[in-house]
Every structure is written in C-alpha cells, then in structure tokens.
Amino acid sequence: MTELRALTVRMYRGLLGDCFLLRVETTGAARQHILIDCGLLQGLPRAAERMTAVARDIAATTGGVVDLLVVTHEHWDHLSGFAQAKDILLDGARIRYRRLWLAWTERPEDPQARALRARFDKRKQAVSRLALALDEHRIDDPAAKLVRDLNGFIGPLDPPGTAAAPGGRLTGARILEELTALAEDVDYLEPGSVVELPLDIGLPVAVLGPPRNEERLFKDLPSSGANKETYLDRGGSATGASDEPDYTEEELANYSLFGVDGTASDGGALALGSPFAPRYHAGLNESDVENRTTSPDTPAGIADWFHTHYYDKLDEQGQSQSERRIDGANFQAPASLALKLDSDTNNTSLVLAIRLPDDRFMLFAADAQVGNWLSWHDQDYGFADRRWSAEEILGATALYKVGHHGSHNATLKGQGLAMMTRDDLVALVSTVEEEAKSQGRPPGWLMPNPEVRKALLERTQGRLVRGDRRWKDDEDVTPYGRKRDFSARLEEGNELFVDYRIWPPGPLPRKRRSNGP
C-alpha cells in the first residue's frame, strides 16, 4: 500500500500574490504535484517577467503534469500568472492539469453561485469603469487612488466588443473558463465535505470554506491597510444580513464621474459637468480660485473669500482648518464600494486543510476573512476514522499559509490563530512588504500587518517564513533563535522559491548535498 515518503511545500518568493507548489513523493510511484494559485498583484513592476520565471520553474519541476490545480478565488493576485505566463501555463501541450479544484461558488449550474457571480460582476464593472475614468483624467486624489489600487485585485477588464462573451467579461473569469476547459476533471467543493487528494496517496482534505450561508459569506472587514474605511452593506451587510436590495444600474451609474450627458461646463480644464448653468460658476474654476488666477468672469475678491474660508491653513479664529477640506469626499462612496467588493470576493476563498498521515494538518486559508473563518465552526468534518471539529483541526495544524499576505483582516485571533496550539506550528506568508506599502493611501497597505506578524512570531516561536526575506537573515526571527531542526527543513538557496519539507516528521538526517529540485 502506498505510503507517503516526503512532502515539500514550495512557496514562490518575491510575489505580492500567492503561488504554492506541493511535491508529494510516495513509495513506489513517481512524484506528483499540487499547484495552489499562481498570481501577483496587477500593476507591480516586472510582473510578467517574474511570473514567467515562476511558470518555467513549475513546468520544469512538474515535468509538464500538474496532478491537482487549486484556484482559491477570483482575485488577480491568485490568478494573474495564468495570463502573464499563458504561453507556458495555459498551453495544453506544455502543461497538463489532471484535476482542477474550485469552490462551489464557481459551479455553473448552481443557482446560488450564479446569483453571487451576477452580484459581484455588476459591482466589479462599476469599479473598473470608475478606475478607468479616474486614470483617464489623471485624478490624483487619495480616495481615487484607493479605487485604482483595489482595481488591481480585480484584474484587467476586457475592452467591450473583443471578448467572446457579450458585455465584456472580466479577464479573471476568462482565465477560470480556460482552466476549466483545459483540466481533465473539475471538482466544485462544498464546505463541510472531506475529499481525497486525487494522487496515488489519497490524503484526506477537509473543505472548510467558503460557506453557503450568506450571512457568513458577507461578513467581512474591508481591507484598507492602516486606514479603516466605512463599509457599505448593500448586497450583503457588515452586520451579516443581506436583506437590502442590491445596487441598481442607476445607482451604480452614479459612481461614474460624469453627468449622464457627460458634457463639460467649460472648455479647458478638468470639467466634470456641473449641474448648474454656466453663469453660476463662470470664473470660479477650482484651479483658478486655488491659484488666484483671475479671469474676466471672476467676481472681485472672491478668490480671497474662498481662501479665507477654505484654503488657508488657519481660519479667522486662528484654528486649523485644513482638516475640514472635502477634496476627497467625492470619491469616498466609490472607494467604499470598491473596498466592500474586494473583501466580499476574498471571503469566497476556498479553504483546505490537508491531513498528513500523522494527523497533522496543513491549512491553506487563501484570503478568507471573518465570516469565512467563523463558518468553519458551523459544522464538523467526517473523516474516515471519526468526525473532527474545526477547533480540533486548527489545534492539529502544523502549517498555516497566512491569509491575504498577512493583512489584519485575514487572520482571526480568538477563533483562529489562538486555536493553533501545536508547538511546532510553521507559518508561510507570501508577501512583499515594500511593494504593499506603495499601494493605497499612505502609509500604504501593511502586509504583513505588524500585529499579525507579532502574533505569528509568538505562536510559531520564530518559524515564520516570509516571501520577501530569507528566514536565516530575518531580524524578526532572531529573538526566538534559529532552531536547528527547523532550519534543516528549509531550503533557501534558490532565488525564486523557498522549500519547506514537512514530511517525513521528526529529526531529519544530516543534510546531504543534493542536486536538482
């Protein structure tokens, strides 16, 4: 009977995204591979180059056969590799995908899944259109920047008219379509089920999320790094109830910048169509007033009045008034829309807990947020020997793939990390902190969030491996000491990836020089 001889988890480094390759060696059979996600955030420098390098390594390591591909959710930072390196990864001749695992949310005939996709699509398109318009007009407002950055998670929008599907489907969805077509077999996983890996060794896998319960599905926290934004609740509320009707077309249209007729109020500057007749704002252009340039239409003394009451640092009483400006107020609603959409999509992540023969678990939590994590405890999981509760699974977790690059809302405290009680817990966080900082409003996105990082280091006693640092050089790990039994399992030689050998358990024999992957 086949036994597991070795299992190595490869995290591809330097990605503000996820890409994990599991190498499974069993007695008597050839090595098999599991690929979980492949992508990085849109708009990062040299994205295509990086993904191509990763794709080449995947092709080389797997020898052209991926036994199981898991795509956790439809965010660009988990999917982009298939577009950027499509010559390698979407070429049926170069790579065969024997099995594809997706969440039930992608199931084509499922009515709930269809309704969900329709809801998301509508909002995605509104946000994307808005981001395009903001780009086109080079509007440089912090909230506008937020919309653009979040659009990075949505991915590019097919220009209308070129897509096969009418209405301009999103490219992320097209990737999923292609993969579904390429794969020899597709499974849509239900939460609460226990499936077997389609490998020679059928290790059991508990499917923890995403939940079907809409209250859980929409319970999330919009991710915005340091700044907390307001959250919307249309189409799924922050309090969980989704009894509010979803956005109508007209309401989404309000999130476009222009009046319905899109006319400009005066020829030159950044005119976005004031609703009032031109005589009411002749000569009162924003830039003219701010820079005190007068035109013949400008009434006398008006620029001074606006400076006293708006632009000056101190008002007439000598109190500070720069915080009272509303320059960004116009984009707050679209920004909120974008944020909520972003976190709702994250919450549809497929979450898998793979059970090793010694009853340790590897938890791949994708980008699951609050509601998804909470839903794991709503049911228990029927393994062959007995039923396990989510708490027990978490208590047996030996490897945790940290959610959403370590951001604050994708790792739960009490109902999550606190329950991972194994003292040999290892955490892998795929992130590039510097790149994350440049996204969003200053100080940018904190990935990993300092609180999360601290908690992870505590819990793992220093066994936290980051995608943007070598573990042996990581200063955060120093206070915990570099334990020999752990460093023996890490292979950090290669620039492109880091390998963690989770199986066999126990102390490894002294490292031998080895060639090849």
Added chain:
Amino acid sequence: MGPAHSLSTKPSSRCLRVFAFDPQASIELDTAPINDAIVELPWEEPWEDSLAKGPVNDYLEVVDYDPASACFYQPVDLDDPMLLAQHGLPPSDGNPQFHQQMVFAVAMKTIRTFERALGRMVLWMREPPRRTAGAEGPPRYRDYIKRLRIYPHAMREANAYYSPQKAALLFGYFRGKPARDGTGGGWIFTCLSQDIVAHETAHAILHGMWPRSIESCNADALAFHEAFADIIALFQHFTVAAVVRHEMRKSGGAMRSVSLLNGLAQQFGRGTGREGPLRFALQMVEDEEKELAANGRLNPDRNARITQPHKRGQILVAAVFDVFVTIFEQRTDDLFRLAGRRRGDTANMSVELIERLVVEAQKAADHVLRMCIRGLDYLPPVDVTFGEYLRAILTADADLVPVDRRHYRVAFAEAFRKRGVTVRGCDFVTVDTLLWEEPAPFANAGRPSGGETRSADTSFAEVLPRLLLNVVYDPATLSTDLRENASEGAKAYIEPRNITPDAIERRNLRDLATLIVKHNQKMIQQWLAKSEEDDEEWEHLLGICLRPLEFHQDKQTVMFRGEKPRVEVHSVRVARRQGPDGQSLHQLIIQVTQRRRGYFDPAVQAAADKGELAGGTDQTAEPDFWFRGGATLLVDLSDGRVRRVVRKRIDDDGRLAQQRGFLLGDPDALTFTGQPGASPPEPFAFLHRSGR
C-alpha cells in the same frame, strides 16, 4: 455702521424662503401652491456675529465648493437689499445660491429649536483628526469650534452626513430615477430637503453636547443618534403651517390614517428618490393601526427581535410619533365635538376648523419635541439605552412641570411600553416609578467627627463658588492661560480696562460661553482630583474611581495616572428653562466619565483587573476595547442642591460583559485591528449609506 442713533429699529426676525416639500413637489399641481414656505429666524443680536456673505453667521459657515464639478459657487449675501425685500431668493433648484440660503435657514431653525428647549447656547465640537503612525506634532484633542461648516454640494452621491472630524455637514446630489409616472429624473439635491438638513444638523448638535455619543457600545447606542435626528426631522416637518394644513385637509384630522402616514413617508423619501428612513417607523405605526382596526392583539415583545441599529432606532421614532398623535387627538377631541363631526371625515371641512387643527398640531409637535430634547440632559454620559431615554424624558419633564395636567408623561410611558421598550427593574404602572431617583444622603461610616449627616449637596457646595454661572465681566477666578487664549469676542468681556465702544461691539456671547465652559470644566476637574473625606461617597454616587490605587486593587484596569485615577470632565453647562406655567429651572449639568480597559477573554479580564496580566498594569498597552462609566450630575442652582445623578458604574461587570458580547458580533473585534466600537473615521457616512 451708521450714526450713533439710528432712526430705524432692528427687525425682530429675518424671513427666508425655502421649499416646504422637496422640489419635486413644485411641479405637481397638488402641492405646487404650498411648496413655498418661509422660515422665520430671529434677527442677529448685537452680541452675535452679524450675517455675512456665505451665508456666514455666528453658528454656521456655508462654503459652496463642488469637488465633483471642480468649481465653486458664489456665496450669497442675504443682506443684499434686493434679497431682503423679497425674503431671500425665490425657491429654485437650479440656482446654487438658493441652496445656500435654504440650507442655512433650515439649519438655523433647528439650532434655535434646540436652544429654546435646552435653555443654553449650542456649541460645536470637533473630533481630532485620525492620527497616522509616525505623524509629527503634539497629539490633538477634541475641542470646541466656533462655526459648523456646511458644504451644500459636497459630493455626487445619494447621501448626506455629519463629519465629526471636519465639524461639517456634507450634502450630496445626484441624478434621480424617474418615478413610475415619468416625472422626476433630474438632479436631486439633498441640501434642498428640509428633513435631511434638520436630521444632519441634529447630529452635529448632539455631538456637540455629548461627544462620546458617536461611539457604539451597545445596539441601542448606535441607533439612538440616528433615531434622535429622525425625530427632530419629523417634528420640524410639523412646524411648516402650509404643509400641516394640506395634510389636515386631506386626512380630515385623523393623523393615524394610513394615507397620511404613507404620504409622510413618501415625502421624507422623495428627497432622495426612495422612501426614507422614517418609512420603517411610519410603517410600524401603520401596521399597528391596521392590526388594531382588525381587532387583533399587539404583542408587546414583537420588537425584541429587531437588532439591526437602523431599524432599532425606528422603534424609538415610532414611539415618539405615537405620543405626538395621542396628544394631538386629546387636544382636538373637543373641537370635533364642537363642530359636530367625526374625526377622519374629509367632506366639507370648514376653514376655521382646519386652522384650529393646524394650531393644535403645531403645539403638540412643539411640546413633544421639547420634551424629547430636554430629556437629553438627563441621560448618562455613556452607553445609553432606550429605556434610559424614556426615564430621562419623564424626569426632565417632571422637574420642570410638576403637575402633568394633560398627562403627557403618561402618553410617553405608554407609547414606549407598547413597543417593548422596557426599563430594567421598573415593572410598576405609574409614571413616578420611572423617574430617576434623587441621591441619598451620605452614610457616616468611618468618619472621625461623626454626628451630622453629610450629603452630596454639602460636599458640592465647596466647588460652587469657583464656578462661573452667569455672564461675567472680569472674573477673578479665571486662570491666566484661559484668559490669554480666549478669543476676541470673549476677551471683550473679561478685559475691563480696554472698554471702548468698539470693544463692546466685539463682545460675542458664544465665545464667552465657550470660555466659561472650559473654565468650569477645569474647576470641576481640580475638585475631583483633590483628595477629600467624601471621596468614597462620591465614588459611589458617580460610579467611578476617585481614591488612589491602593483602594482599587481589584479594578486595576481603570486608567490611572500614577496613583490617582484619571477622570474626564466631559462637560459643564448651565441651563435655564421655562415651564408652561412660568416655572423656571436654573440648572448646572455636569458630565463625568472614566474609562477602563476591556478584554475579550473573561479570564484575561479577571487577571487584568487584579493587576496580574503579563506585562503588569502597563497603562499604554492597548486593550481589546474601552469600557466607560460615569455620571451626569444635575445641580439646581436655585439652592445649590444636587438634584439628580444618572450614573453608569465603571465597576459594573455585567455591563462590561454585555458590551463585550455586542462587540464580538462586530467583525472588527475578531481580527487584528484597532479598537472595535471606537468611532470610525466617518461614522455617520456609514450609517447613512447603509439601509437608510
């Protein structure tokens, strides 16, 4: 300024034209004739800043900047002779200057309503801006700010909100959806909707008097702000005579009629193209009426399952509306008997009857509104629940109007009880059991002198002389730094050596009021900080910790500065109220709070309370949430007695557990983020975008 003796007298009021209903109503024949209403405001007094272009006056500053259109609109000068002659610009939704005029008029009307009811001037507060990590400069604190700013065209969105950080009201505008009959579909401006402007102004006023009310620590607290602002908007609606007349005629004087309630809901919603927040409240009343008409029974617990804050708030609105209608019916029953008509019969109503009904409706609305506003002073400073608000309204009214001839208080108690708003521990029937109790005299325990019974009154008498309780002209007790940092308007009062006619012109009563409030806050703070014999009694009375750390070994989660606990004196205000029979009430209202570190894990909480948490009682360690306690003290200035104390004890572990439970339902609480329940950057923007 003109010659010293002007021959013309100052006008008593300034009239400004506004839309009575929302602008849509102007193009409907039904309502077009009455869509032009006048708001009458008192003319500016000499001790207020005069009205300038903007409009900008002592309280408000309208700045018409339209970021979505990248332009400004010229500020209107309401003192322009052309405008004075015609009561301001004629209503027009296509003229931005009219928008400035209307939003100013409605906001000022709301402010004056509050001032009359509260018996003191409205002051604004500004929350400090969010502190980003690594920001330089000293930390900013919450502070008083002179003028509330209003942006009539702040964003292109179907929303309007009050921003505590900006101390500003932001009104949005957007393209509407055409109605089923094809009308509408043009630009809709939230600043042209009386109820929306009144609602937002009420938020600002409430925040100014009660800064911590924007923090959510229980389901009722979050809902209260919204519900209260809705109540203000609803009752301001009934102050427009033309509107009420129209409604009386259509409904025959029956305010509970389904068509009227529907009509009201529609109007409140029309401004933004959908049925508004009051829809739910009015729907609730409508459903109850239908149920009663069909001889059904109303289950008093039917509202217990409503936990969503917005909907929960509407229970309060429905209850208050019910009170108003009950009182109106009581006041007008005799009119119908005199006229020999049945209420609800719309045929052939005489003009005189309608006029009398209008007058009664306005009176009833005015009375109910004032009772609701006065109740605010009798609330605890943190963590309010609806049951407490009921007690507050009743107590406030009882203190001012000892004999309740028309049984208004009974109407309130009944309306709340009918909707399941119960008061814990008060299951009796008569209203007097619902009033807040007066403080008991102090026990003599452990006092070396023994003998005479001390009470809160004798103890408080020590600090009274140091407070400023009136307009002052060179108070000796004013501290130097307050004196130096006072604004011009206040300085003109307190510097007698510089009296020139010019200085007298500069005097501004609100500036002086701000100065007096700051002074009084400081005095009370110092008095509480000093160690006194009565500290233990005061601890019990106020529900906070006053004695040094050694006495509170089991409450080490309370914030201490060295040995002494930290106490925040929230506000100290003087209020002068008039009752209907000429009674006057002169009160000092003090709010004191304290905070305590709260943790989600009860075991951690217990350890922290005893000071056994790892890391010691590190005062800078961030807790999971802040738990607050404190009290509102009401002192009758006629004789210096402490009449009422409304407290929330800081050592109430049950309440802490409840708050913990509430917060754990909040997604914030479960993840690695900042404090849940702390005021998010734009709390009202959220509440308004959600569910409305």
